[in-house]
Amino acid sequence: MRKLLLLILSVSLLLSIFPLTALAEQEVSLFINDEEIEMVTLPVFRNQRTMVPLNSGFFKKLGALAHYNEETGTVSIDGKYSTVEFTIGEKKALVHRKYDFTGIPETIEIDVEPFILDGEVYIPLRFAAEGLGALVEWDGVNKSVLVTLETATDIIPVERPAEYEEIDISELSEDDELYSWVQENRYNTGIYHKVLDNKTYVLICAGEKPTGGYSVEIDSATVVYPGKVYLVAKITEPSPDDMVIQVITYPCRLIVIEGEFEVDGIIENSADTDAEEIQFEVIDPAAIEADEELSEWVNGLHKQAGIHYRNKDGYAYALVAAGQKNTGGYSVVTDKVVRKQSGDVFIYATVHSPDPDMMVIQVITWPYTVIRFEGTGMEKISGTIQESSPAEDISDGLSVK
Numbered sequence: 068m069r070k071l072l073l074l075i076l077s078v079s080l081l082l083s084i085f086p087l088t089a090l091a092e093q094e095v096s097l098f099i100n101d102e103e104i105e106m107v108t109l110p111v112f113r114n115q116r117t118m119v120p121l122n123s124g125f126f127k128k129l130g131a132l133a134h135y136n137e138e139t140g141t142v143s144i145d146g147k148y149s150t151v152e153f154t155i156g157e158k159k160a161l162v163h164r165k166y167d168f169t170g171i172p173e174t175i176e177i178d179v180e181p182f183i184l185d186g187e188v189y190i191p192l193r194f195a196a197e198g199l200g201a202l203v204e205w206d207g208v209n210k211s212v213l214v215t216l217e218t219a220t221d222i223i224p225v226e227r228p229a230e231y232e233e234i235d236i237s238e239l240s241e242d243d244e245l246y247s248w249v250q251e252n253r254y255n256t257g258i259y260h261k262v263l264d265n266k267t268y269v270l271i272c273a274g275e276k277p278t279g280g281y282s283v284e285i286d287s288a289t290v291v292y293p294g295k296v297y298l299v300a301k302i303t304e305p306s307p308d309d310m311v312i313q314v315i316t317y318p319c320r321l322i323v324i325e326g327e328f329e330v331d332g333i334i335e336n337s338a339d340t341d342a343e344e345i346q347f348e349v350i351d352p353a354a355i356e357a358d359e360e361l362s363e364w365v366n367g368l369h370k371q372a373g374i375h376y377r378n379k380d381g382y383a384y385a386l387v388a389a390g391q392k393n394t395g396g397y398s399v400v401t402d403k404v405v406r407k408q409s410g411d412v413f414i415y416a417t418v419h420s421p422d423p424d425m426m427v428i429q430v431i432t433w434p435y436t437v438i439r440f441e442g443t444g445m446e447k448i449s450g451t452i453q454e455s456s457p458a459e460d461i462s463d464g465l466s467v468k
Contacts, residue, residue: 096211099128108187116179117212118189125192129216131199135188142181142188144195151198153181153190161352162198162395162428174352175395175428197395197428229288229296231269231322253319257453258298260330267328271320273302279312280305283320283334294422296324298332329422333402333415333453342405345412347440349401350384355437369435374414376448383442387452388435389418395428396421399436399452412442414450 097104106123119125121142126133131146140155152161152172158180161172177194192212193203202215236253239246245263249270252259256274260267271283286299302318305311355361361379365386368375372390376383389399402415418434421427 096209097125097214098211099125099214100216104128110192111184111189113182113189114179117192118179118182119192119195121188121190126195129196129199129201129214142190144190144199146199148200149198151195153195155181155183155188157181160194160198172352173395173398173432173434175430175432177430194428197426200426202426227290229290229324229328231288231324234268234321234323236319236321249319249321254317256334258300258330258332258334260328262327265325265327267296267324267326267330269296269298269322269324269330271298271300271322271332271334273318273334276316276318278305279314279316280309281316281318283318285320285322286335288322288324290328294328294424296328296330296332298330299335300332301335304336329420331417331419331453333417334451335403335415342407342413345404345406345440347401347404347438350437350439361437365435365437370433372452374416374448374450374452378442381441382439383412383448384437384439385414385448385450386435386437387414387416387450388433389452389454390433392432392434394421395430395432396425397432397434399434401436401438404438404440411447411449412440414438414448416450416452418452418454420454 097106097110104125106120106125108120108123110117110119110123112118121133121135126144129146131144134143134145135141136143142153142155144151144153148164150163152163158177160175160177162175163172175194175198177191179191181188181190183189192214196203196214196216200216204213204215205211206213236249239249245261245268248259248261248268252270253272254275256272259270259272261270262268271285273281273283282303284301284303286301288299289297300320350361355365361384364377364384368386369388370391372388375386375388378384385401385404387399387401389397398419400417400419402417404412404414406412416436
């Protein structure tokens, strides 16, 4: 009797630790683009998540190749538009978007880790499929998992100059919708855009200046890939010998581009043209994870929007954090690092938002990037983070922690 009780307790403990339930027992169906999928090895439930076997044929149906590296314990799922990487036992994933011109993977926090059961690798279906660009829905009435993969979108990487026309802000009518939008944004530093009647209006603003004589110049406007334009603008200052009006001004530049675009960009100061541009290195997430001291520093600060820095082993490390975002698809890019004549270092960075047509993971994310460059340990490090979406503008001059 005592042995029987011990056996029952052991089984109960195992079930509490590994709460797995075969989908077949739940009579759950799996569909990809309205086609029901039959798999030899059934998915299982863990922590209310559907876990799909890596070699079940599911990912092949999504047009992806799945590979498991036993030595590193990593899983790679290579799709048409992105590659998703998991690590057995870890609650995070990396999404490498093939046509993201930044080249920086997105780190996603997941609530259930991949695992191995009876020699089979199991992956969270929703996170993997959404990372590949699919839409995952649960049909509670019919007890079905519905996976929709967009097959009609052929993203072709391009890079070409964007043609634009200048608009004189002073000639806008006060009852014009465009006039109201300009007035709402012109007093803040940043790059703003508005789509109206199949045209994209872009407003580049220098913010408040103490006198006249300042202006905004556009160095370049580039279509970096379909539906995305990247601007490089510069704020020019009056020379000491210029006679300028002694009033506060708000220099702006308004342009229009034919078609509908998302717009990112960077605004430089002309005072930085004499500054020395510093070569910097983007630190791979795996390298951060491998360095216990660096990993602890990043994990403690990456959710705080701003530019944080520290010195280590003869290098200055800068953590550029965008703060909380409501979905995946965001990335942080360091555009340029300069050392001014004073010796201080200034970092230009941009938060890139996901394209409106991009399918992204519907979870809270905290995008960031970590860079390093040779430092003296004495310099002051500051910078500006520009947001690609005006609605979530981080603005210039985020405080350095």
